Amino acid sequence: NTFFLNDKVALITGAASGIGLATAKTFLAANVRGLLLVDLSQERLDRTLLELSSDERQRCQCFVADVSSEAENYAQRALELWGKLDIAVLNAGIVHAPTSILDTDAKIWDKIMQVNGRGVFLGLKQCGKVMTERKSGSIVITASQLGLQGSPSLAAYGASKFAARGLALTAAEEFAPFGVRVNSVCPGPTITPIIDALKEDDGWSRMADQCLMKRLGDAREIANAILYLSSDASSFCCGTSLKVDGGYAKF
Numbered sequence: 001n002t003f004f005l006n007d008k009v010a011l012i013t014g015a016a017s018g019i020g021l022a023t024a025k026t027f028l029a030a031n032v033r034g035l036l037l038v039d040l041s042q043e044r045l046d047r048t049l050l051e052l053s054s055d056e057r058q059r060c061q062c063f064v065a066d067v068s069s070e071a072e073n074y075a076q077r078a079l080e081l082w083g084k085l086d087i088a089v090l091n092a093g094i095v096h097a098p099t100s101i102l103d104t105d106a107k108i109w110d111k112i113m114q115v116n117g118r119g120v121f122l123g124l125k126q127c128g129k130v131m132t133e134r135k136s137g138s139i140v141i142t143a144s145q146l147g148l149q150g151s152p153s154l155a156a157y158g159a160s161k162f163a164a165r166g167l168a169l170t171a172a173e174e175f176a177p178f179g180v181r182v183n184s185v186c187p188g189p190t191i192t193p194i195i196d197a198l199k200e201d202d203g204w205s206r207m208a209d210q211c212l213m214k215r216l217g218d219a220r221e222i223a224n225a226i227l228y229l230s231s232d233a234s235s236f237c238c239g240t241s242l243k244v245d246g247g248y249a250k251f
């Protein structure tokens with residue numbers, strides 16, 4: 001079964017919540033050998049470990065890092081721990097409160113680009129280095145369906161997700177000659193803490209209404225797509241942007 005991750009070593013950024021956490025659980029169920037959970041605080045990571053069984057916990061290691069800082073080399077850490085890195089899920093991301101371009105402060109733009117753009121760029125640099133050296137690997141970037149179409153009132157976020165998806169396309173071309181595949185997943189609105197603030201004023205039901213499936217996504221549904229793109233099941237996918245959005249983007 002090519003969906004299984006037997007013997008593979010993986011890392012996930014933004015692993016302490018939402019889609020990253022669901023992906024960690026999905027990878028563990030798919031029998032991943034070693035898993036590096038990367039997130040901002042030790043406390044959040046400790047809480048994450050409590051959700052796992054002892055067998056699952058034994059296969060996990062934590063790494064506290066801000067993905068936008070060049071000082072943090074989690075790919076190198078995976079190499080030190082397990083001697084290789086097969087899969088990297090560059091998933092950490094943040095959103096801003098909805099405002100029009102006219103009302104968006106440039107500081108918000110900078111902060112969003114710092115994490116969602118620079119963070120992915122640095123992740124590609126460090127994971128790409130260890131994987132191209134070994135001539136094997138699979139990288140999955142969490143973009144968004146807002147990286148495929150306009151995003152009224154979420155301009156900075158949408159632009160950062162176009163950047164993330166664009167980086168995936170470029171890295172796919174640069175790394176393919178070295179046996180490393182790069183793909184992105186484009187989730188639609190998915191129930192995780194990141195969209196908590198949008199719950200007010202009927203935000204959730206308005207987003208659900210825009211989906212052909214008339215509901216929001218579950219983080220496990222995105223994790224399944226990430227497992228597909230990470231594993232050998234997707235061995236002919238390279239530079240793919242996989243839309244998993246219940247039919248939110250109509251193309």
Ligand code: NAD
Binds near residue numbers: 188
């Ligand atoms: P979440 O807030 O539940 O999880 C994000 C995680 O990333 C958190 O644990 C947070 O601590 C971590 N993180 C944030 N900044 C970081 C940094 N600088 N360094 C390291 N870790 C950092 O949100 P989520 O919904 O699980 O989001 C995961 C990804 O999915 C994000 O890139 C998000 O943009 C994307 N996405 C989410 C949705 C959605 O509706 N939930 C839709 C499309 C795309």
